[in-house]
Amino acid sequence: MSVTTAKGFVAAGVAAGLKSTGANDVALVQNLGPSKAAAAVFTSNRCKANPILWSQQVITDGVVEAIVLNSGGANCYTGAFGFQTTHETAELVGTSLGVSSGDVLVCSTGLIGVGGPEFRANVLAGVTLAAPLLREDGGADAALAIMTTDSHPKEASVTSTAGWALGGMAKGAGMLAPGLATMLVVLTTDALVPANELDAALREATRVTFDRLDSDGCMSTNDQVTLMASGASGIVPDAAEFRAAVASICGTLATALQEDAEGASHDISIETINAASEADAVTVGRAIARNNLFKAAIFGNDPNWGRVLAAVGTTDAEFDPYDIDVTINGIRVCRAGEPDQPSESVDLKPRAVHLLIDLKVGTSTATIRTNDLTHDYVHENSAYAS
């Protein structure tokens, strides 16, 4: 259940001094082939970190030999020196593994603005340490190395009865908002799948999983989801089964990110039904997911449906503002724009919260996942840099 579950992949995770705690902070994953097909999606933030700028070039030919990831510094807004650090990191991985640096993806995560000489020295030292440690059971060490404020490593896998496997790791606990990828994720499979099909499966999956996770409305500058296929199983998978597996593992990892969101005490699924279009359903869900008053109310176990409707009313989705139903954890508290069941009958003590918005104008549905706004969120994010 890791990035080395699929045959043909080796990984390592080492402590290179980037984290003051001495925990793992540099991860390396190599594809031993025979196929080196890969696909990746990147943050849509226009302020992109240096590793994103580098990796976007690497992925253009659909060939990836290895991916190197570090925590302890985002290498974003670190200027020409920072880009050179990313370049040197890929060069060192290439030399160490005997592959082209142009086929090495680089990911960084941590504070923006961190990427000076000490950062560079630590990352390069990490690569030197990690390369000889690459192992078929190194996935767990790698997953530890990409953690930032995550409380635990996040791994998952899917095994097909046809004989191929798909595994992966993710990091992410804050700055979770859409724009394709908003975290670091590495997926590996030993199925034999060409790059264009990997790309299609990955985009289809991320669109309805990571892209619908909106913990705090804040989009990162560094996030990347990568899918690499070694073909080591020798099996060409059924296309539909493979796409479903990619969607499944993305869903599993997205749930793990949501459940570990910084300071959160509730995981909220906002399901919008009977919308005129899927885009409308997403728009409505996202408006609610970003409404601080609603999120603070859920923290206080207050089923405040007025704040839900006030958020819905800010969107351009198609609906009659006075014919919307709102159901919270199975209790319909608002029907057609009037109070329905008493709010007191809603039990918000469980961590999982289900909010159902019935727009009554069409047949489309979408679910956005978010978290509540808590004292701990404010605390963690006011003290992060110190």
Next chain:
Amino acid sequence: MSVTTAKGFVAAGVAAGLKSTGANDVALVQNLGPSKAAAAVFTSNRCKANPILWSQQVITDGVVEAIVLNSGGANCYTGAFGFQTTHETAELVGTSLGVSSGDVLVCSTGLIGVGGPEFRANVLAGVTLAAPLLREDGGADAALAIMTTDSHPKEASVTSTAGWALGGMAKGAGMLAPGLATMLVVLTTDALVPANELDAALREATRVTFDRLDSDGCMSTNDQVTLMASGASGIVPDAAEFRAAVASICGTLATALQEDAEGASHDISIETINAASEADAVTVGRAIARNNLFKAAIFGNDPNWGRVLAAVGTTDAEFDPYDIDVTINGIRVCRAGEPDQPSESVDLKPRAVHLLIDLKVGTSTATIRTNDLTHDYVHENSAYAS
């Protein structure tokens, strides 16, 4: 310095049982003329409260005799009964003052979903109590009656050397976000100004004051800014001076709202300069104002410019992501996409914070005002309904 500063206006504020504390909760302001010209702007939230639906009809002819306002219940999403309550309130004001109910504006503020029989009885009782108490010095009582989570009443006035005056009151401490009006504001003047000029002056003023206040990104369903002119001074003001006075008083009251924002410990002015257009400057400022990570950082006195750029990068404004300067309280911490002065030299202890974003692509400027994200904000908004 109140809604009765201008000649020709009387006001009253009474306690009618809507607030459990026994504080004032119904306000009435009457224009004694000779002119009854008025203008109003309303929330752009599509989920509008019953008093908004009513008042939008009243204002169409530019004639307003009186405005009645209550706290202790928003009368929003209260169905046909709630709209009938608004209608009956206007009727009772009309009967009590001997004017047409079709010239009576109604405003409500408080919890959405509150507007049942007890609410109606209390509001009507409040009108009955207030009507005989209308006085030329009743402004202060009225300002108390519209408070919700406000810590103090908010009043302002401007007096022209030409002999006319402009005064007003406002309420608002949370759910402050743009969409024209996001609070209740009543402005009164004894200048002789026709309704269409009042409307133009009011829209021009609110566009750059209330509309650029974005405390928590949450837009209310009930908010309204009204400007009434009695003409009692007999003076036709200089048009430019009058517009400037309206802009000035709106700016003063917007500042008062910002400074009293729920739980805030910092008042943040986000000034975006050298943008390609004013719209771009507003877009950039608003994206920062709604970024919880940035807002939590300011609460923690952390000049985290990385979060500023990550927010800027989510917008479609014109800029080179790697040629933006960020200055916090006079210290340029990021220059052209690289760290500049050390963050440690920024003093964030004062309540007022000035964030300057230089996009370096044009000549347009805009300032968005917001607050930090604090433990007290989460506390107040998770406990509001209880």
